[in-house]
Amino acid sequence: MATVVLLTFTGLGLGALYFLIASGLSLIFGLMDVLNFAHGALLSVGAYGTWWAASGRLPGAGPGGAGFVLAAVFGTAVGTVAAVLLEVAVIRPLYTRPREQILATVGVGLAVPALLSAIWGADPRPLAGPKALSGTFGLLGAEVPLNRPVLIAAAVLVLAALKAFLGRTRHGLVVRAGVEDRAMVTALGIDVRKAFTLVFAIGGAAAALGGALGGLYFGSVDPGQGTSLLIFAFVVVVTGGMGSLTGAALASVAVGLVQQFANYYTTAGLGDVAVVVLLAALLLIRPRGLTGRLA
Amino acid sequence: MTLATQPHDRARTTHPCPATRSERLRRATRWWPAPVLLALFAVPYSALPLPGLLDGPIGGPGNLQLLALCLLSGGLATGYDLLLGRTGLLSFGHALYFAAGTYVTDILMLEAGLSFTASALLGLLAGVALSALLGAVSLRVGGIGFSMVTLAFAQAASLLVQRDPGGVTGGEEGRAAPAGRLPASLVGIEHTADLYWIALAYLVVTLAVVGWAVRSPTGRVWAGIKENERRVEVLGLRPYGFKLVAFVLAGTLAALGGIVYLLLTGGATPRTTTSDFTLSLLVMVVLGGSGTRWGPMIGGILYTWADQRLGDLAGSGAVAALPPVIRVPLSQPLFLLGALFVAVIYLLPGGVARLPARLRSRSPATR
Structure with missing residues (x-):
């Protein structure tokens, strides 16, 4: 029982991390038809921003308590700025060439982790985090690390905030309508391009927050972290149905749990393969993903 | 049209x-x-120095090895462009079929004790079977979903190789090919010229196969799919089968390239299974010019040469003396290549292959 509880929490924590990346990816793809290969780089930027602030270089921020919250906020802000910069400087000039948009994000996705490892080295940098989060708590005989529930809570909060934003605000309405039919929204006289930047900012913020919390989860930050998480986020996005936020949430929970349980009960590493095999099986049965959205 | x-x-x-x-x-x-x-063909007989481009005479073993890798990349990029530039399929899992050729051939020689010829044939067959199987699944989703699914498959295979199941793949280290099982004329530094010619032959074969395939009736349907898939369907053709043929042909060419790579480097490394490897193929194709006859080859040669030389540059004393703001980014070839890639997309749409046409069309305007 203790093992199952621990695995469930770890799987859900990993799923929360996937969701933080996949939600932005899914929204960006749904609205702009751009598969953002630089999304993993945004996560790495957020992670390094947090690490940089938490190691005492930012006044007020530090590894403990409120200092770490400030560091995470700083990391998220840096990631958001990077995302907006990416949209304005790289994606926007290529609006008429959708294929090139994807290729440009591939280039950025290669260059940014390389730049990070050029500046701070390719080796992982330990990120301790506050003492209050480094402990464990007992539940049904299992010692669950505290950072798992924190990650899950953050993902649930992000999901609720995104749902509220999409469902209750005018900007959210434009984004939802744009995902449905971009040409129609443009024809109605609404400038969808403003929504593009907005969606990139939201996606970047979520990914950077994922980077900050992922640093806690893994205990360190390294330049390749974002890219390796990105691939499972892709699996989540395809499984959940592209452009669907609820689908991404469901799929990230499923992927995280399957990965953890398969990794524990079979050979290590088989869980990662099992996820991809499940994806293939799902595509054979339902080519449009869990929620049946158009690919 | x-x-x-x-x-x-x-x-x-x-x-x-x-x-x-x-x-x-x-x-x-x-x-x-x-x-x-x-x-x-005559390069190995030449002692011509190319200062700046290469260190030492062009026919030296080190340079021949580099040139052979360049030619191999040229061939690989040409094969990859069969998907990207000819059929409009953006696959992110091409490394898988390349690695299948390398690893299956290597493992069969090491574990099953087969001869090189038999292993290479089976390795090629593995590439065909794998690309047919995975292509059949991933082509069920269209557009960018296809890209993600191919990426997921390749990533799963890459993880599997790096976990080293049963000590077969050698994990992070990779596995060296057994020198005893390879033909004697392909082993050793004095036989680098033979390997160079094999790489050249691979490039010629790939160019010929791709050139022939895109001019065949199937190739015309590929061009149609790239332009407008819906219209091909309206004409009464099923794009799925045509796309699968392109995928399997490209996968087969990649597996063949993997076998050449095994000979060239004398082993299989997990680096060739990663998504970074596929991305570098993508960079080569876009750099050279997607959908053109010579573009991908030029891109592959340029990329491999630049990758090698930038690595040398990063380790050289001239760079170490620079101020940190310039030195730090220069020390990472991947950063330079990524930045170069973005620059090519902006400044050189259509790649190097379209450069002469662009210059020609510009000169009357300036006159």
């Missing part, structure tokens, strides 16, 4: 004089690949 270009063609033929002159010029230059091929 053809209807739209007809008036343009007619307009050109109404001026007979420049047309015939350009026709004559074209006929004379039509065979330009032949002397280039001959020159490439």
